[in-house]
Structures are given as structure tokens and as C-alpha cells.
Amino acid sequence: MDRRSALKLIAGAGLGMGAAPLVSARTPSLDQPPNFVPADISPRRIIRQVVGLRPFREQGYVVRAERFDRRKTLVHHYGHGGAGVTMSWGTAVEAERALLAATNERSVAVLGCGVIGLTTALLLRRRGMDVTIYADALPPHTTSNIAGAVWGPSSLYRRHAVDEAFVERFVTAARVSQRAFQHYANDPRYGVYWLRQYDFSLRTPEGERTPSVLDDLYPGLIRHTDPDRWFGYPSVVENHVLMIDPDIYLRALMGDFENAGGRIVTARFEDARDISRLSERVIVNCTGLGARELFGDDELRPMAGQLTMLLPQPELDYAYSAFEGGILYMFPRKGSVVLGGTTDLDVADTVPSAEETARQLEGHARIARRLAGLERVGG
């Protein structure tokens, strides 16, 4: 969700610099905010609080094929940090390519039934392969169900830890993935939809906004720099973003996979020996954070995120993020209003913190008062 960090990462990669922006940031002469219906933020409206652990690697996600158990092929596909839903179709295409380059076998075991396992399994099944998913947790009980699932590649890697080749792969995969989600937005069964989004910033902008190579994936991008009109915020970036409601989307993907003849088996693997007992000659590892224990990847680290779900408010038709001493983001879904968010690296505690809930409620209530015109930044 913290899209500004993602843009900074990409901008820092030098990819956007010097190139003509695909969509230019502009300040229209009539820079008037729309009528924002304020979110109704109150502890009485809380329906659920949840903490999920993002499978984060500074070095970015892993897609790699190797030999396993002498005659088998193991394709790793995990480590998507805070962007697993966002990247799922793009990196599944990478995983499929790695598999096809490594083996001609057609019988595949996919380990994991989060968004990465399901997407990969569906793609391979549509290639005509015989695919079985094995997983301990199925939707709605996966980390993927906890995802805010705002389309945006954030908390995916650290720029200092990856090379240019990785960044190029990442940009290609992000584009492939976003294009795939655009098609789902045309079908209400998948819970994918476009929403107006605002990044509210307390910082006065220095010069023109640096364009990013992924700007065109956020249509209608405008930067507003008139604090008098925009509730006192020195900079507001407006655009449109794809939202994915994971409960609806993952259930629909499971249905697509099973209707296409794929099988799903509930199973827990304690170690590699358990996996070697599977009859399939090709194994795709989509176990998310589980890959740390199962395959000994110490570079994979939990990054905790807490969300607070409020009763739905159907009249809300926008999302926002802000950084005000910590990240705050809000977006509406059919069944809830979602408040976030935290990105606590190396925290593996999944018990919601009352302190964080209070921070979110206070911060979002403050923003709601501003959007209602009752208060301004700094006053």
C-alpha cells in the first residue's frame, strides 16, 4: 500500500530518470478537491483486527529451478513481501518459464495455496499439466487473505540488495501482473475493481515529481500542490488503483482451478523428506514464509502488518495513504472499511496490539475530520 516507497525504490533505480514520463504529473488550474465522504472512524464500528506476516526478502522474490531428490525438479516461487497479490500473475509466468526450461514432466505438485500457489497452479493447469496443490492452510486462512491487496509493488525488496537485472525482471513482472488484473476487473465475480486513491503528504514538494516507469499503471495521475484547497496538505498525489478483495478473489481462483480439473489436498510438510515422498516429479514451492523452515532460506524474514476492519460504508468511493509519524491507509471493500498499517520487519507476533489499533483509529479520525473540512493540517 505504501506506494510512495515503491515509487522511490523505482525512481532510485534510475529507471524513470531521463525517460519521458508516460503520464505527466500536472497541476490543473482549477485544483479543487472532490467532495470526500469522510470515513466513520470509531471503535464501535470495529468488526475485526488482524496481523499478518509478509514473506519479505531484501533480495526480492525467488524464482529458480533446481534438481531435487536426484530425479525430481524443484521450482522455487516465494518471497513476495508486501506485494504477493500485486506480483502474482507476473512472477507465476516467470515460474512457469523456469519449469518449462528445466523439465518436460507434466505432473506437478504445487506446495501452498495462497495467492502465489493458486495463481501458479492455475497457470500450469491451463497449460494442460496435471496439477495438485498441497497445503496446510487454504483460503480464507492464508496470509494472502489478510493482504490489503491494493495493487502496488511495495515492501518487495531493498534497492541496495538487488541488481539491475532483478529490477528489470520486477518491472516486467509487475506490468504482466497488472494487465492480468485489469481483465479480472471486468468480471464482478473476482472482487477486483478500480478506485480513486490519494497520497496525502505533509512535506512541501521540492521541484517536479520524479516520474516512475510504472506511473502509467496508475491512470489519472495528478499532483496537487495547493494546501489552501487541499486541507493544508502541501502535496497530494491523486490517481486510480486496482483493488483486489482477497476473500472474493482467492475463492474465485480456487473455483477456477478445481473447475479446470486441478486437485487440492490438505497436507503439512515438516521437512524436505516429507516433500520427497510426493509422487509428482515436479514440485513448485509456493510456501511463502514457510520456505524459511522448509528449505532453510534465512534471508526470508517476517514483516508484520496489522489491519483494523470497520463495518462497511458503501458510500466511500476512494482510498488514501498518508505518512504521519507512521503509515496510515484506508480503503473500502464490500464487506468492510480497512484501516492500516504497519510494516514491522522481523516481528512474528500475530496478536493485534491495542496500541496500534489506537494509533490507527486516532490517525484516521484526524484525516476524516480534515476531509470533512472540520480541521486542517497543523490546526
Ligand SMILES: Cc1cc2nc3c(=O)[nH]c(=O)nc-3n(C[C@H](O)[C@H](O)[C@H](O)COP(=O)(O)OP(=O)(O)OC[C@H]3O[C@@H](n4cnc5c(N)ncnc54)[C@H](O)[C@@H]3O)c2cc1C
Ligand atoms: C497486513 C498486510 C497487508 C498486505 N497488503 C498487501 C497489498 O496491499 N498488496 C499486495 O500485493 N500484497 C499485500 N500483502 C502481502 C501479501 O499478503 C503476501 O505477499 C502474499 O500473501 C504472499 O502469498 P503466498 O502465497 O506466498 O503466501 P501465503 O498466502 O502465506 O500462502 C502460503 C501457503 O503455503 C502453505 N504452507 C506454508 N508452509 C507449509 C508447510 N510447511 N506445509 C504445508 N503447507 C505450507 C500455507 O499453508 C499456505 O497455503 C499484505 C500482507 C499483509 C500481512
